[in-house]
Amino acid sequence: MYSKKQEEDLDCGIRIAFKIFGGKWKMCILDAISRGIVRPALIQKAIGIAPLRVIEMQLAELLADGVLEKRIEEGIYPKKSMYFLTPFGETILPVLTTIDRWGTEHSGYVKSRMAPQPDMEIVT
């Protein structure tokens, strides 16, 4: 464990928002959960390239921040944890949609711009 050394300002809506969902995979996790993928291992598979440990840690943070709630279902198999959006978490979904749509709409432009990166390591 460690504690932050740099102070963070929360006087700005943007900084508050990024504090809650700015983590590298948090929006992807929330997206998966909103689509009904609610168990850690399946979320990890849905995202594909994020290690499981990362999913676990970001789930824990989202839980601590009140974005998600956890339920442990004992009856079924393969059983165990399921994560759901809290009412607070639900308020993020419109933001998520806005961001995702923007990225999707502009993916062509962004990808076309990054081709000529001379400082990129090219492995053949």
Place this chain on the structure above:
Amino acid sequence: MYSKKQEEDLDCGIRIAFKIFGGKWKMCILDAISRGIVRPALIQKAIGIAPLRVIEMQLAELLADGVLEKRIEEGIYPKKSMYFLTPFGETILPVLTTIDRWGTEHSGYVKSRMAPQPDMEIVT
């Protein structure tokens, strides 16, 4: 200079969006510019706690990504650079507004949740 060692996927709208405006101060910079604060030193003052070097570097990235364009006005004083949104950059503004509004609306909840952090270093 350095080159990234971790591959980045751009198959996801969220990841694309975060690549363009996910930097710690980028949204704050775009917000300032959209409000008519267009010169580095003034942007730095407007944000307050971000070092000038950071503003410069993030401006350079936004420039390279086609979000901003730079104009050097020679006539006036104190003269020099001015940064403006490109048409591509303008498309980010609705996203910015959405994020900022969410953060502002939920700042009370977020702040109230972070008081009881037991792992926080308390200096007396």
Place this chain on the structure above:
DNA sequence: AGTGATACCGAATCGTTTTTCGGTTATTTT
């Protein structure tokens, strides 16, 4: 000429997040 403001850059360092690795526990299936 000296001072102050502006813009900008390289390079090193720092701080944080992300990732990797190696576990534990519990349950189901074989």
Place this chain on the structure above:
DNA sequence: AAAATAACCGAAAAACGATTCGGTATCACT
């Protein structure tokens, strides 16, 4: 009993982004 799967955790390492520091250059005003 052994193997497989799921959830989860601690600790260290790696990677990245942010920050600090010291520098150059230009122009305006005194």
